[in-house]
Amino acid sequence: MNTKKALYNYCLRLADNNLIAGQRLAEWCSNGPILEEDLAMTNFALDYLGQAEFHYNYAAELEGKNRSGDEIAFTRSERQYFNCLLLEQPNGDFAQSMMKIFLYSAFAKLLLGALTHSQDERLAALATKGIKEIKYHFRHSSECIIRFGNGTEESQHRSQFALNEIWPYTADLFEMNDTDQALISLGIAVDLNSLHTSWLLSVNEILNAANLSVIHNQHMYKGGYKGNHTEHLGHLLCEMQYLQRAHPGAIW
Amino acid sequence: MSTTDNQLPLWEVFIQSKSGTPHKHAGSIHASDKNMALENARDIYTRRGEGRNIWVVLSDQIAASKTEDEAEFFDPADDKVYRHPSFYKVPDGVKNM
Numbered sequence: 001m002n003t004k005k006a007l008y009n010y011c012l013r014l015a016d017n018n019l020i021a022g023q024r025l026a027e028w029c030s031n032g033p034i035l036e037e038d039l040a041m042t043n044f045a046l047d048y049l050g051q052a053e054f055h056y057n058y059a060a061e062l063e064g065k066n067r068s069g070d071e072i073a074f075t076r077s078e079r080q081y082f083n084c085l086l087l088e089q090p091n092g093d094f095a096q097s098m099m100k101i102f103l104y105s106a107f108a109k110l111l112l113g114a115l116t117h118s119q120d121e122r123l124a125a126l127a128t129k130g131i132k133e134i135k136y137h138f139r140h141s142s143e144c145i146i147r148f149g150n151g152t153e154e155s156q157h158r159s160q161f162a163l164n165e166i167w168p169y170t171a172d173l174f175e176m177n178d179t180d181q182a183l184i185s186l187g188i189a190v191d192l193n194s195l196h197t198s199w200l201l202s203v204n205e206i207l208n209a210a211n212l213s214v215i216h217n218q219h220m221y222k223g224g225y226k227g228n229h230t231e232h233l234g235h236l237l238c239e240m241q242y243l244q245r246a247h248p249g250a251i252w
Numbered sequence: 253m254s255t256t257d258n259q260l261p262l263w264e265v266f267i268q269s270k271s272g273t274p275h276k277h278a279g280s281i282h283a284s285d286k287n288m289a290l291e292n293a294r295d296i297y298t299r300r301g302e303g304r305n306i307w308v309v310l311s312d313q314i315a316a317s318k319t320e321d322e323a324e325f326f327d328p329a330d331d332k333v334y335r336h337p338s339f340y341k342v343p344d345g346v347k348n349m
Binding site for chain 1: 282283296299
């Protein structure tokens with residue numbers, strides 16, 4: 001794979017992760033358990049959408065086919081999306097959504113931290129801008145998880161259930177392919193293996209404080225970065241892409 | 253549906269817009285403790301760049317004067333115009349007066 005194609009794919013992965021995270025969080029709009037959390041989650045959704053836009057626009061430039069970032073975001077089919085499996089999972093209850101943000105932001109915080117040193121200046125600049133938002137998502141979701149785990153019997157039960165449901169999608173976050181191989185030696189992409197230990201440490205610190213425990217030896221699902229998705233992504237795209245598919249190029 | 257309040261405790265939020273200026277009451281939020289109150293206040297009241305610093309305090313920890321005390325508390329000040337420093341000229345260039 002040549003460098004430009006790899007960089008394009010890498011941008012898409014970063015953009016798709018942000019877009020799918022934003023779309024799922026936006027589904028909470030007006031459905032939050034309390035007003036404060038409703039606003040927090042839609043704030044996060046906008047943070048992710050903002051980051052997605054920058055990465056799609058960069059991808060569009062790299063592609064050089066005169067497509068806009070929006071076209072790339074809204075007109076691909078599911079096998080052409082490179083987001084991780086964790087983020088496309090349905091929201092479930094509040095505990096499951098918060099668990100997803102927690103596990104993902106713990107990863108994204110490390111990824112963006114490393115990307116601030118990328119040899120690609122655009123990626124480094126976007127990482128520097130984005131990491132402030134991600135750090136806050138991690139902080140807020142961590143605090144929620146700790147409270148769930150130490151709260152009522154129901155909140156403890158629901159958060160442990162959430163962890164059991166979502167954990168099997170976490171190995172996928174660290175799954176590398178040709179795209180990574182082509183860019184790591186150039187200092188553009190991050191070797192995801194190098195983040196795994198730190199991720200486990202920061203995640204376990206919070207889970208311990210929350211009295212929640214990981215069930216080990218579960219089957220781990222993988223393939224998101226290669227475009228192999230769970231059945232949930234197709235349904236998400238149907239809803240998300242409807243307007244652009246029905247009215248191509250619509251703006252307001 | 254139950255009509256009882258199942259929200260978390262109520263907190264009052266005070267936002268400082270820039271350093272050196274006083275914190276101003278922005279509104280209230282629900283939260284289970286101080287950290288959560290600060291985060292919720294951040295998410296609700298500083299989304300458009302309104303703040304540099306946040307104070308939160310449990311609403312039931314604020315002592316407020318009573319409406320029925322209004323007359324004896326405040327009316328006596330009405331006819332004491334000499335307490336206003338309005339007989340001085342403010343030099344040019346003095347801000348925030």
